[in-house]
Each structure stands twice: as structure tokens, then as C-alpha cells.
Amino acid sequence: MSAPNLTARAYHGHAHQPCPIGRVVLDYEARFLRRKVLTLVDGRSILVDLPKTTSLEQGGVLLTTDGGEIVIEAAIEPLLCVTGSDLPRIAWHIGNRHTPCQIETDRLLIQRDHVIADMLRLIGANVTEVAEAFTPEGGAYGHGRTHGHDHSHSHGPETHSHSHSHAHDH
Incomplete structure (x- = not known):
């Protein structure tokens, strides 16, 4: 295998530049x-070489060492679409099993698992197989599967920080 063309040592949850230099499509x-x-x-x-293990989000960017941004896209993958008349109760059962879940107004998406699917059917859920991008909820204590959402990133000797015009909890 030849040496990578690019190197990224930092990640951010959304783009700063209007024109990314590339994109990568990855499953969950x-x-x-x-x-x-x-x-x-x-x-x-x-070559992605981040300071700590990180959950890359749909629309996030890897920051290359030469200042470019590589956009992260969620790949299409096999999932289960879960619906039912008591979706909050169904969601509770999914969460009780620590199963990653994409929560939408009228449906839930989870990774395919026949044991979970059978359990959900037993409690009255409708479960169908689909192929879609999977962007499950982060945790109550931070985005994705990692630590809190912090907008200060070290990029060598300088520090990067900024404010946002869009709303999200910190």
C-alpha cells in the first residue's frame, strides 16, 4: 500500500470552509x-491520527494538516425500521439494551439484530429491514460515543475556538 496522500490530526463537528477538499463515506x-x-x-x-478515539458525525470534517477539510458522510447500511403505536415505550426498551438508535418523529432506526427485532415484535412493534444512512443519537453526556462537545481544539501552537449561530446544547 502506498503512503496516504493526506493527513488529518483534528476533527470538528461541522465545516468551516465552503469548499471541502474531499469526502469520505463511512458506516456507523x-x-x-x-x-x-x-x-x-x-x-x-x-491518514487519520486523532489525539483520542472520536465518533465522527454526519457532516463533520477531518481537518488536514495543510488546512483542508474532508467531509464525513454516513454510508448506507442495513438497518431495522421500528414503528408502533407506543413509540416512547418501544424506544425505552431499545435504550434499556444500550442499542444505538436514530430517533425520528414516527420511527426509530437501529442496526440489524434478530434478537432485538424479535423482542420488539413481542412488545407490539412493527419491524422492517431497510438500507439507509445511520446517524443515531449521541449520549446525554456528549455527542456520539465519546466525551462532551467542546469547541476548543488544539492545532499545534495556536488554539482554535469559535462561536455558533446555530443552536445546540453544551
Whole structure:
């Protein structure tokens, strides 16, 4: 394997630049990483070498060492679409099993698991197989599967911070 074309040592939850220099499509499991070589959509490769294991979010960006941004896209993957008349109760049972879940107004999406599917059917849920991008909820204590959401990032000798015009809890 040849050396990667690019290197990224930082990640941010959303783009700062209007024109990214590339994009990478990853499924849910592949979006949880610290150090790995990834292949971009255009065939180039990038060495991701983050300071800690990070959950990369749909629309987030890897910041390359030369200042470019690589956009993260959630891949289409096999999921279960869960619906039912008592969706809050169904969601509770999914959460009680610590199963990652994408929560929408009228449905829940989870990774395919026949044991969970059978349990959900037993409590009255409708369960169907689908293939979609999977962007489950983060935790109450932070985004994704990692620690709190902090907008201060170290980029060598300088510190990067900014404010947001969009709303989200910190």
C-alpha cells in the first residue's frame, strides 16, 4: 500500500470552509476511530491520527494538516425500521439494551439484530429491514460515543475556538 496522500490530526463537528477538499463515506462502526487510513470518494487516501478515539458525525470534517477539510458522510447500511403505536415505550426498551438508535418523529432506526427485532415484535412493534444512512443519537453526556462537545481544539501552537449561530446544547 502506498503512503496516504493526506493527513488529518483534528476533527470538528461541522465545516468551516465552503469548499471541502474531499469526502469520505463511512458506516456507523467505521465512524468511531482514532488512527486509521481511510479512502476518500475520489480514491485518495488519508491518514487519520486523532489525539483520542472520536465518533465522527454526519457532516463533520477531518481537518488536514495543510488546512483542508474532508467531509464525513454516513454510508448506507442495513438497518431495522421500528414503528408502533407506543413509540416512547418501544424506544425505552431499545435504550434499556444500550442499542444505538436514530430517533425520528414516527420511527426509530437501529442496526440489524434478530434478537432485538424479535423482542420488539413481542412488545407490539412493527419491524422492517431497510438500507439507509445511520446517524443515531449521541449520549446525554456528549455527542456520539465519546466525551462532551467542546469547541476548543488544539492545532499545534495556536488554539482554535469559535462561536455558533446555530443552536445546540453544551
